[in-house]
Amino acid sequence: ALVEKGEYRHFMEKEIHEQPDSVQHTLSHYLDFVNGRVKPGEIDFAAVDRIQIVACGTAFYAGQIGRYAFERLAGLPCDVEIASEFRYRNPAVAPGTLAVAVSQSGETADTLASLSWCKANGLKTAALVNVHSSSMAREALVVWPTHAGPEIGVASTKAFTAQVAALLALAVTAGVQRGRIDPLIEGELVKALFEAPRLIAEAVQMDGALRGVAHELSKATDVLFLGRGAMFPLAMEGALKLKEISYIHAEGYAAGELKHGPIALVDELTPIVALAPLDEVFEKTASNLQEVAARGGPVIMIAPKAAPDPHGAGISRIDAPDCHPLIAPLVYAIPVQLLAYYTAVEKGTDVDQPRNLAKSVTVE
Numbered sequence: 565a566l567v568e569k570g571e572y573r574h575f576m577e578k579e580i581h582e583q584p585d586s587v588q589h590t591l592s593h594y595l596d597f598v599n600g601r602v603k604p605g606e607i608d609f610a611a612v613d614r615i616q617i618v619a620c621g622t623a624f625y626a627g628q629i630g631r632y633a634f635e636r637l638a639g640l641p642c643d644v645e646i647a648s649e650f651r652y653r654n655p656a657v658a659p660g661t662l663a664v665a666v667s668q669s670g671e672t673a674d675t676l677a678s679l680s681w682c683k684a685n686g687l688k689t690a691a692l693v694n695v696h697s698s699s700m701a702r703e704a705l706v707v708w709p710t711h712a713g714p715e716i717g718v719a720s721t722k723a724f725t726a727q728v729a730a731l732l733a734l735a736v737t738a739g740v741q742r743g744r745i746d747p748l749i750e751g752e753l754v755k756a757l758f759e760a761p762r763l764i765a766e767a768v769q770m771d772g773a774l775r776g777v778a779h780e781l782s783k784a785t786d787v788l789f790l791g792r793g794a795m796f797p798l799a800m801e802g803a804l805k806l807k808e809i810s811y812i813h814a815e816g817y818a819a820g821e822l823k824h825g826p827i828a829l830v831d832e833l834t835p836i837v838a839l840a841p842l843d844e845v846f847e848k849t850a851s852n853l854q855e856v857a858a859r860g861g862p863v864i865m866i867a868p869k870a871a872p873d874p875h876g877a878g879i880s881r882i883d884a885p886d887c888h889p890l891i892a893p894l895v896y897a898i899p900v901q902l903l904a905y906y907t908a909v910e911k912g913t914d915v916d917q918p919r920n921l922a923k924s925v926t927v928e
């Protein structure tokens with residue numbers, strides 16, 4: 565079916581706005597909201613010893629967010645690797661490993677080859693894909709669908725949050741099946757996920773404040789994104805999004821890694837975007853922000869209103885919706901995407917068809 569932009573200026577803008585629905589639709593596949601329970605799927609996580617995720621680009625960052633959840637909630641060891649590395653290095657994979665390919669298109673050459681390698685080496689395989697009839701869906705033993713609908717913009721947005729939503733739901737499922745999550749906590753986590761579409765819709769309304777920040781970013785040649793925990797892969801995703809569509813050099817770092825090198829880059833011309841939900845590492849992130857602000861870096865902290873102000877000049881704040889830490893990567897994905905989008909619009913680039921990029925990389 566022909567997909568149209570409708571009232572939106574770009575497909576990317578439309579796809580950002582579709583995320584309350586695409587996340588809701590994806591979560592419904594994995595969770596029973598009425599009873600506050602996970603739905604048992606084809607994989608019994610109690611019989612899985614390890615997870616090996618393979619993916620490229622944005623899907624790789626979704627996989628890294630999944631890893632934090634699988635290990636924390638299910639005590640399930642999880643590795644995540646870029647498919648172009650995994651496929652050629654003869655990795656040592658333990659039997660009992662479930663290999664998971666994460667891909668919007670289901671056609672990315674390196675991810676498909678990694679999946680086939682895992683299958684040929686006797687592993688159970690699953691494909692977390694948005695195109696349910698794709699090569700990866702056919703190759704894998706189990707298909708885990710995302711329901712983002714067709715994604716037209718080359719820069720992935722709604723496919724990413726759908727992947728993250730599915731991985732978070734699967735991590736809760738794994739926790740339940742492995743006896744790490746009791747029915748009370750299960751109900752609480754399912755409820756937290758159920759809140760995600762509404763909070764994503766709230767985050768989409770952050771656009772006014774973000775346009776001002778985007779105006780500043782559009783003048784920069786380098787931007788740093790910082791986060792801890794699941795906000796670290798999201799920081800890398802934010803940097804990738806900004807590079808892809810605004811052609812501004814950006815890097816995502818774990819906030820605690822700054823003083824091991826990248827803090828040398830900090831000056832008054834390098835904006836630092838910090839993703840700081842109110843979670844157990846908030847204070848740690850806040851103290852890293854004081855360090856960069858003290859060196860003259862203009863810091864933009866995206867955090868809920870309830871988060872205390874880090875002391876230090878040069879820290880400006882953007883209010884994000886208050887949310888359960890489990891769903892923070894879904895909620896904070898929105899300002900990250902909007903920042904890249906508005907910066908690109910400000911620079912007048914071809915947002916939906918950025919230079920040198922293809923929607924799916926089906927050749928090496």
Ligand code: AGP
Binds near residue numbers: 672719
């Ligand atoms: C993201 O904005 C990208 N353009 C790119 O990194 C993409 O996520 C990657 O090529 C993987 O594609 P896939 O999900 O279709 O496998």
